[in-house]
Amino acid sequence: MKSLSTLFMVLLLSACTHLSTPLRGTGDLGVIIERADGSVLIVEHSNGTTLGRVTGLGDLSHASIVYSRDARYAYVFGRDGGLTKVDVLKQRIDKRVMQAGNSIGGAISQDGRWVAVSNYQPGGVNVFDAHTLERVAHIPAKTDDGRLSKVVGLADAPGNRFLFSLWDNGDIWHLTFNGPNDYHIKKFPKAGANPYDALISPDGRYYLAGLFGEDGLLKLDLWQQPPKVEKILQDYGRGNKKMPVYKMPHLEGWAVAGHNAYIPAIGRHQVIVVSTDDWTMQKRIEVAGQPVFVMAQPGGRYVWVNFAFPDNHQIQVIDTQTLAVVKTLNPGKGVLHMEFTPRGDHVWMSVRDENRVDRYRTSDMTLVDSRPALSPSGIFFTTRAHKVGL
Amino acid sequence: MKPWLFIFASLFAGWVQAQPDSDRQKAISHIVVQDCGSCHGLQFKGGLGPSLLPEDLAGKPKEYLFVTIKYGRDGSAMPPWSRFFNDEEIHWMVDQLQKGGFHEKP
Numbered sequence: 001m002k003s004l005s006t007l008f009m010v011l012l013l014s015a016c017t018h019l020s021t022p023l024r025g026t027g028d029l030g031v032i033i034e035r036a037d038g039s040v041l042i043v044e045h046s047n048g049t050t051l052g053r054v055t056g057l058g059d060l061s062h063a064s065i066v067y068s069r070d071a072r073y074a075y076v077f078g079r080d081g082g083l084t085k086v087d088v089l090k091q092r093i094d095k096r097v098m099q100a101g102n103s104i105g106g107a108i109s110q111d112g113r114w115v116a117v118s119n120y121q122p123g124g125v126n127v128f129d130a131h132t133l134e135r136v137a138h139i140p141a142k143t144d145d146g147r148l149s150k151v152v153g154l155a156d157a158p159g160n161r162f163l164f165s166l167w168d169n170g171d172i173w174h175l176t177f178n179g180p181n182d183y184h185i186k187k188f189p190k191a192g193a194n195p196y197d198a199l200i201s202p203d204g205r206y207y208l209a210g211l212f213g214e215d216g217l218l219k220l221d222l223w224q225q226p227p228k229v230e231k232i233l234q235d236y237g238r239g240n241k242k243m244p245v246y247k248m249p250h251l252e253g254w255a256v257a258g259h260n261a262y263i264p265a266i267g268r269h270q271v272i273v274v275s276t277d278d279w280t281m282q283k284r285i286e287v288a289g290q291p292v293f294v295m296a297q298p299g300g301r302y303v304w305v306n307f308a309f310p311d312n313h314q315i316q317v318i319d320t321q322t323l324a325v326v327k328t329l330n331p332g333k334g335v336l337h338m339e340f341t342p343r344g345d346h347v348w349m350s351v352r353d354e355n356r357v358d359r360y361r362t363s364d365m366t367l368v369d370s371r372p373a374l375s376p377s378g379i380f381f382t383t384r385a386h387k388v389g390l
Numbered sequence: 391m392k393p394w395l396f397i398f399a400s401l402f403a404g405w406v407q408a409q410p411d412s413d414r415q416k417a418i419s420h421i422v423v424q425d426c427g428s429c430h431g432l433q434f435k436g437g438l439g440p441s442l443l444p445e446d447l448a449g450k451p452k453e454y455l456f457v458t459i460k461y462g463r464d465g466s467a468m469p470p471w472s473r474f475f476n477d478e479e480i481h482w483m484v485d486q487l488q489k490g491g492f493h494e495k496p
Contacts, residue, residue: 036423036432061432079431102436120437150438167438194467196438212467244462244469247428248438309425310474334424352424375424 026071029088030339030381032350032357033076034374035060040076041357041373042091045341045348045381048359050371052091058082064105064378067385068130069112074380075130077106083117085133088382095133099126107156110388114177116154116162123148125164127177136180143169144189153198153209153251155389157222163207165195165218172209172220172229191229192218196266199251200389201276210251212266219279232279233263233272242267247308249292253390257300257320264291264305271305273323283323288314293337296320297362298344306335306349315349317365327365331358339379350376408478418479422492429467434492438467444490455484 029051032041039055057063059080066075073094076084081100084093102121108114108130115128127137141149141164149168156162162175172188172195193213200207207220216234220227249264256262260282263272271291273282289311296303303318312334317327334352340362341347347360350373357376359368384390410418423432426442434442447455459480462470475483486492 059431059433059435061427062437079437080433080435102431104437152438196467245467246425246469248467309421353420 024089026088026382027342028382029071030348030379031065031074031076031086031088032373032376032380033060033063033065033378035063035352035377036375038078039374040074040086041376042086042088043357043371045346048346048369048371050373054086054091054093056093057084057086057096060377062104062377065380065384066106066108066115066390067380067382068108069385071382071385074382075106075108075115077103077117079103081119081121083115083128083133097128097133097135099128099135100124104150104152105154107154107162107389109156109160109162109177110158111160114160116156116175116177118151118154118164120150121148123150123166123168125151125154125162125175127180127183137177137183139175139185141166141171141173143171153195155198155200155207157200157207158204158388161222163198163200163220165191165198165209167194167196170195170211170213172207172218174220174227186227188220188229192216192231196248197251199254201254201256202388204388208251208263210249210263210266212245212248215266217263230279233274233281236265236272236281236284237268243269243290245290245308246310247290247292247312249290249294249308252293253295253387255294255296255303257296257303260320262294262296262303262318262320264294266290271303271318285318285323285325287316287318287325288328295338295340297347298340298342302326302362304338304347306338312336329360329365331367332356336377337379339381341381342383348379350379352376409482410479414479415482418475418483419486419492421474422483422487434487442487444488447488452481452484452488455487456480459483 028044028046030043038057042051058078061079074086081103083099084096087094100119103119106117115130117126124140141151149166154164170190170192174186177183192211195209196212198209205223209218215237219232220229260273270284289307291305305316315329316325319326332351332354336350336352338349356370357373358370429439430442431437460472462468
């Protein structure tokens with residue numbers, strides 16, 4: 001009788017545990033940065049609900065996220081040098097370290113074991129054990145004259161490689177990392193003036209770095225033996241005067257549709273269309289302001305663009321068949337970021353100054369609904385866990 | 391002191407103390423925190439742009455900061471802001487920055 005009641009208690013307890021944490025997948029989850037308040041929202045995009053808020057992540061201006069390969073943990077890179085591992089299922093901080101004075105972004109290795117963070121101050125890259133957040137390597141980004149450069153455009157590539165660029169002297173560095181005692185660096189010195197951000201193509205072949213100090217981009221072909229850096233689109237600004245840039249564009253992901261890639265011009269209110277076959281310019285598309293994010297809808301039928309201050313209340317949509325702007329949306333003040341659901345049925349956008357995240361249907365480009373968020377910036381769905389370079 | 395800086399210093403020798411009204415102050419604070427913050431950090435600890443913390447601005451002449459904000463700095467990523475703020479407003483911004491008067495929620 002006693003054992004029966006014990007069994008009953010055990011059953012009751014396990015039932016309670018199940019009730020408080022029902023099983024669910026992470027495939028439709030996401031994290032939204034609330035940049036001013038050092039918090040993040042956990043959301044799900046099947047129904048568009050907010051599941052919870054995690055606080056205590058520090059200065060999240062310009063924060064970005066990568067995911068563990070099981071798509072359960074979000075690694076949040078904060079501006080203040082904080083690296084926070086958030087458990088999106090339990091909606092709580094799993095681990096947090098202050099890894100530098102001032103950082104800008106990060107990446108996770110192909111095998112999911114290492115998280116690399118790029119830092120402005122002190123300039124360099126730190127590598128962490130993805131499981132424990134223990135620092136396993138520190139790579140100072142020393143320029144020729146011995147100064148430390150700000151590191152930008154850190155991205156992962158196949159073969160457990162990380163690529164990054166040095167803002168101050170224009171190097172591209174190629175780091176192969178297989179453990180604290182098994183890594184090496186190859187440098188491509190002084191490749192271009194002031195690289196500001198970079199991306200990896202989804203096939204892991206090209207590392208493209210945008211340049212602020214001159215027109216054009218740097219293209220590193222990782223399939224070439226040996227890999228080589230080339231400057232492309234060097235004359236994209238020809239014939240028109242550079243305008244002031246009130247926010248640096250981001251090269252995140254790969255806005256590619258068919259044989260064309262879509263890239264923000266620097267200091268010009270244009271999206272540059274470049275052929276990925278021969279890297280020649282196909283067209284400059286005039287848009288409403290300095291583009292910040294130029295993002296292809298999954299499938300590549302349309303490309304969505306947001307803009308720098310003072311034009312950051314708008315979104316424009318480019319038809320990749322006609323290379324024309326087919327829609328201008330006015331979501332509100334301070335549209336900072338967009339994120340597509342994995343199959344592209346919706347796009348979410350953060351409207352910072354109106355403390356909202358809006359969800360638009362892509363089929364007719366109309367607003368579906370909104371949810372409150374405190375000065376939202378980056379939106380990151382877990383689908384990134386399984387993409388190279390994100 | 392560089393000659394051009396001396397000229398500007400003389401021009402603004404009488405540092406104007408007139409202030410924007412409180413609504414405008416609020417709007418400027420918002421832009422300074424959010425938009426300047428995208429390069430200098432929301433807490434002004436620096437980023438692509440340098441730190442704007444009071445202790446880091448302490449040694450810098452007001453006129454130099456004024457000129458930097460108004461006209462931007464060639465050869466750097468700092469754009470000119472004269473399109474969005476008049477002189478009086480920039481003076482006020484410089485004063486506030488040096489005092490640490492801008493916060494996330496003004």
